[in-house]
Amino acid sequence: MIDRLAQSARQDEALLISTAVVDALVSATLADPFSVLGPHSVRDGLVVRTYQPGALGVTAIARDNGETLAELEPVQAPGLFVGRLPETRPYRLRVRWAGGDHETEDPYSFGPLLGEMDLYLFAEGNHRDLGHCLGAQPMTIEGVEGVRFAVWAPNARRVSVVGHFNSWDGRRHPMRLRYPAGVWELFIPRLGPGEPYQYEILGPNGLLPLKADPVALATEAPPGTSSVVAQPLDFAWNDQAWMQQRASRQAANSPMSIYELHAGSWRRESGEVYNWRELAERLIPYVIDMGFSHIELLPIMEHPFGGSWGYQPLSMFAPSGRYGTPQDFAAFIDACHVAGIGVILDWVPAHFPTDEHGLARFDGTALYEYEHPFEGFHQDWDTYIYNLGRTEVHGFMIASALHWLRQFHIDGLRVDAVASMLYRDYSRKEGEWIPNRYGGRENLEAIEFLRHLNDVVALETPGALVIAEESTAWPGVTQATEEGGLGFSYKWNMGWMHDTLKYMAEDPVHRSYHHDKMTFGLIYAFSERFILPISHDEVVHGKRSLLDKMPGDRWQKFANLRAYLSFMWTQPGKKLLFMGCEFGQWREWNHDTELDWYLLNYGEHQGVQRLLRDLNRLYNQEPALYERDCEPGGFQWLIGDDRANSVYAWLRWSSTGHPLLVVANFTPVVRHGYRVGVPLAGHWMEVLNSDAECYAGSNVGNAGGVLTDIIESHGESVSLSLNLPPLGVLILRPTPVGG
The missing domain is CATH 2.60.40.10 (Immunoglobulins)
Known part of the structure; x- marks a missing residue:
């Protein structure tokens, strides 16, 4: 026929x-x-x-x-x-x-779909709303409801949209190529939100594995690999008050205490992870009770392998389907803001995994990554490195950052692995890296990207933070870009973290030989705007939990932990602590199970948690502990050289000239009558003692306060005679006699 x-x-x-x-x-x-x-x-x-x-x-x-x-x-x-x-x-x-x-x-x-300006801005690397340009966009065209698909694959010979709607048959919906941008597009009528889809791509050398959408706004939960047509995020936000106050609450002269957590393993219900709305109901009251100002989520962008904790993401615009829909995630952020809690996301612009359904050789060529493995492959992490020198990739990552900040009201992005971006020879042997055009080791394309990122975020989302996890001595990480810096809001102080943890791991009898590890950080403490981080990286891979790093018997381990947290909370710099550390979890963090909450049935663990709660309360109440974090005048050593006794003493000063005294004894020996010079005569109230009985300590202290003696010491005309608790930290405030 x-x-x-x-x-x-x-x-x-x-x-x-x-x-x-x-x-x-x-x-x-x-x-x-x-x-x-x-x-x-x-x-x-x-x-x-x-x-x-x-x-x-x-x-x-x-x-x-x-x-x-x-x-x-x-x-x-x-x-x-x-x-x-x-x-x-x-x-x-x-x-x-x-x-x-x-x-x-x-x-x-239907005729051409994307506007010429969209294509021009994308090719230029300046399209700042790719989440509503590329990908799958439900819309009405000529009165017909459907989904517009658009994907960048300039070297493909043919691209098709496939899904259940066409039996995953790439012959049914091949797309139109828009020259010269290399973007393929197609409007498929009568499709709607919730539809799984992928791209079937015929590359220069043949048919590729099905690819997920790089700009998907929703995805299947792993092990599924499909993108999902997302319902437009039409969320009724209630966080106007927070957004108006955000800039001041995240400023360098404000208190910031960050609770870092992995959404899937903080708590679970009978082994099952909470969705975003369930997590909000349980997490927010806890964070408020503990006194944290912010939470920081390990990457929640969709990632194929849960064991990467999100640090090998593939969908840079889509919240993981593990925890619900994008609307659920927005509801979680909104609930945090209404409760006065800021939300920071870990974000990974340095590298991406090699999974065949992802960005790897997306159109059959090295599109998102560098071609040469000396530039484009991370040997340590088995990942590809973004080619940020390519305008489209540069713009793709800028748009990803803005997507989270604008669409979901995120308060800050913590940029992972910045050091690996800055140096072309990062973790590479001689002869295994390619110099820049000047023959140097700096990655000029990544540096330009980071500066552009920080400038764009400051312009587009005022008050939002961009925080660098940067482990080297690169100068000017938090210096303004117009002054030659990278322009970050804050930098993680990795040197402080490594030095102080190494000191704390020493047996107290040996600490006198490592005394300067607790003081060295103050040499550079005001060179950047710092966050002091005790992150997830310090409690995995055989490093042991924070409590288990501490030396000594059970009592000494807890005393050391309480002393260390007190030391950290009274040093210059904002604070970040990983979940579980606040109550002294014994085992390393395991992303497949919840924290060991049963430990709070024991007094020592309750004591650590109560101390951390009180430290946050004191931190928020005492401007001396945060107002001048970035100013040398906000910190004053009184005793930094008593290595024989492993004792340190310092003052924190508020902007109005009010001091707070901190004295730390890092030996298990009680020091009776230890003299410390102070700037003001009168009564000094003991506002916190990490060895107090309520924290499961030995309760050595100073009966709530001490009067000064007219005895010169440490350059001051008056001084205090203190009883220093074993492995303990005292915090004192001057008050009127009887006050």
Whole structure:
């Protein structure tokens, strides 16, 4: 029958196409399907072609009233249907399948979709709203509801959208290529949110594994690898008060105490992870009770391998499907803000995993990554390195950052692995890296990207933070870009963390030989705006938990931990502590199970938690502990050289000249009558003692306070005679006598 109809059709050559084109269409190698499919004007009307492999028949009907316009004839190849419409008129296709009829508008009847400005800005690397440009966008075009798909794959020979809606058949919905941007696009009518999809890409050297959408706004939960058409985020935010106050609450002269957590392993219900709304109900009251100002989430962008903790993400615009929908995530952020809690996200612009459904050789070429492995592959992490020198990749990552900050009201991004971005020879042997154009080791493209990122964030989302996890002595990380710096808001003080943890791991009898590890950080403490981090990285991979790092017997381990936390909370710099450290978890963190909350049945663990709660309360109440974090005048050593006794004493000063005294004894020996010079005569109240009985300590102290003696000491005209608790820290404030 097909031969008969084809013979009849040859009488109207306008209905036929060349054999080569037919072969390309059938073999899914046709680069420009719009040149053949859809409506095409001819001398005396309109020819419509559609390719529906497996269909029994196709009828063109009027879009407005369903009137039959033409029966399309099968010609030249199975599944290829063609017919002539008597007039140019919007139409639908009624496709007859073995399982029944299906009606839809013809995807190939719609003209170019993306605007020229969109394409220009994308190619230039300056499109700041790619989340609403590329990817899958539900929309109405010419009165027809559907989804517009757009994906960058400039070296592909053909790209198709595939999903359940077309039986994952790449022949059914090949896309239009927009020159010269290299973006493929297609509007598929009658699709809507919730539809899984991927891209089938014919690369220069053949068909690639199905690819997830780089700009997907939602994804299947792993182990599924499909992207999902997202419901537009039409969320009714209630956080206006927070957003108005945010800039001041995150400023360098404000208290910031950050609780770092992994969303899937903080708490679980019978082994099952909470979704975002359930997590909000349980986490927010806890964070408020503990006195933290912020939470910081390990990366929640979709990632294929849970064991990467999110640090090998593939979907840089999509919250992980493990915890719910994007709307659920927005509700979580909103609830945090309404409760007065800021939210920081870990964000990874340095590298991405090699999973074949991801960005790796996305169109059959090194598109998002560098081509040469000396530039484009991380040997340590088995990941690819973003080629941030390519304008489209540069702009893709800028748009990702802005997506979280603008769409989800995120208060800050902590940029992971900045050191690996700054240096071309990072963790590489001689001869295994490629110098920059000047012969140096600096990655000029990444440096330009980081500066641009920080400038754009400051302009587009005022008050939002960008925080660097940067472990080297790179100068000016938090210095303004116009002054030659990188422009970050804060930098993690990795040197302080390594030095102080190494000191604390020493047996107290040996600490006198490592005394300077607790003082060295003050040499550079005011060179940047710092956050003091005790992060997840310090309690995994055989490093032991924070409590278990401490030396000594059980009592000494807890005393050391309490002393260390007290030391940390009274040093210059904002604070970050990983979940579980606040109550002294014994084992290392395991992302597959919840924290060991049962430990809070024991007094020592309750004591650590109560201390941390009180430290946060004191930190928020005492401007001396935060107002001048970045000023040398906010800190004053009184005793930094008593290595024989492993004692330290210092003052923190507020902007109004009010001091707070901190004295730390890092030996298990009680020091009676230890003299410390102070700047003000009178009564000094003991506002916190890490050895107090309520913290499960030995309760050595000073009966709530001490009067000064007119005895010169440490350059001051008056001094205090103190009882220093074993492995303990005292915090004292001057008050009027009897006050």
